Amino acid sequence: MSSLFDFDAKPDAYAVMGNPISHSKSPLIHTEFAKQTQQRLNYSAIQVDAGGFEQAVGNFRANGGKGLNITVPFKQEAWEFVDEHSERAIQAGAVNTISFNDDGRCVGDNTDGVGLVRDLIDNHSVELAGKRILILGAGGAVRGVLGPMLALQPSAIVIANRTEEKAVALADEFDRGEQLRGCGFPSIDDQPFDLIINGTAASLQGELPPIPTTAISNSTCCYDMMYGKAPTVFMAWASEHGALKVLDGLGMLVEQAAESFFIWRGVRPDTSEVIASVKAGL
Ligand code: ATR
Numbered sequence: 001m002s003s004l005f006d007f008d009a010k011p012d013a014y015a016v017m018g019n020p021i022s023h024s025k026s027p028l029i030h031t032e033f034a035k036q037t038q039q040r041l042n043y044s045a046i047q048v049d050a051g052g053f054e055q056a057v058g059n060f061r062a063n064g065g066k067g068l069n070i071t072v073p074f075k076q077e078a079w080e081f082v083d084e085h086s087e088r089a090i091q092a093g094a095v096n097t098i099s100f101n102d103d104g105r106c107v108g109d110n111t112d113g114v115g116l117v118r119d120l121i122d123n124h125s126v127e128l129a130g131k132r133i134l135i136l137g138a139g140g141a142v143r144g145v146l147g148p149m150l151a152l153q154p155s156a157i158v159i160a161n162r163t164e165e166k167a168v169a170l171a172d173e174f175d176r177g178e179q180l181r182g183c184g185f186p187s188i189d190d191q192p193f194d195l196i197i198n199g200t201a202a203s204l205q206g207e208l209p210p211i212p213t214t215a216i217s218n219s220t221c222c223y224d225m226m227y228g229k230a231p232t233v234f235m236a237w238a239s240e241h242g243a244l245k246v247l248d249g250l251g252m253l254v255e256q257a258a259e260s261f262f263i264w265r266g267v268r269p270d271t272s273e274v275i276a277s278v279k280a281g282l
Pocket of ligand 1: 136140163164199201210
């Protein structure tokens with residue numbers, strides 16, 4: 001590992017791989033983390049074409065690369081590529097962080113769930129223990145966060161999805177009995193939740209999942225895993241219905257990056273100023 005004062009050594013190389021990748025905020029975030037913690041490293045964004053993942057990772061590693069973040073659509077291929085999986089990667093069924101260790105091992109981890117949980121608890125004082133939580137969506141984004149959320153012992157998590165079978169199958173997979181159930185939108189409980197998390201891709205299309213208004217009250221916190229310059233339609237819906245807190249996923253993005261940075265460098269950056277600067281640049 002090279003330090004800031006190790007002028008002769010080449011900076012350690014890290015990157016994010018995905019497709020598309022030009023919109024990625026990860027180079028900006030990790031460059032800010034590196035400055036703040038005085039770590040000498042380069043972090044770039046690499047666009048990988050379909051079918052080219054293994055080759056791209058192999059090239060990166062052969063050139064001395066130390067670690068990668070993996071984003072859409074390669075988290076599954078990353079799972080297959082690595083030699084070892086962390087417990088968090090196993091729960092998520094996907095890898096978003098790869099470390100090429102000095103002993104030659106290539107380890108896959110997943111920092112998405114811990115990123116969400118840290119953003120909720122540390123940045124927004126939203127507790128999960130003993131709470132009733134509604135999660136919308138049953139795709140990779142939701143699977144990635146379920147393990148770390150369940151570990152905090154909420155009293156109940158309901159996963160509601162447009163395609164009901166996917167929600168039921170996901171709940172069955174985690175096998176938590178009464179604590180976790182999957183359903184379609186029409187079967188969402190008609191009493192308010194403490195926390196509603198939107199993990200669907202609906203915000204990307206400017207659509208609102210059909211959430212019954214009985215699920216929200218003025219003590220409900222609402223969190224969209226998406227973020228953008230303007231509030232998403234889900235966030236607008238939450239505000240209209242008087243939610244206690246309305247939050248976007250920018251903090252989750254920065255917190256999952258901070259966890260990757262910690263895995264690679266052994267130093268935990270301060271995320272608050274980085275969240276503020278990424279927000280200012282949207
Ligand atoms: P990701 O990895 O981002 O989770 P995904 O696996 O394609 O992506 O999952 C997208 C999720 O958003 C799914 O839960 C999807 O519902 P279906 O399983 O029924 O497809 C959900 N989704 C996408 N568009 C939606 C919309 N317009 N309204 C409600 N749910 C939507």
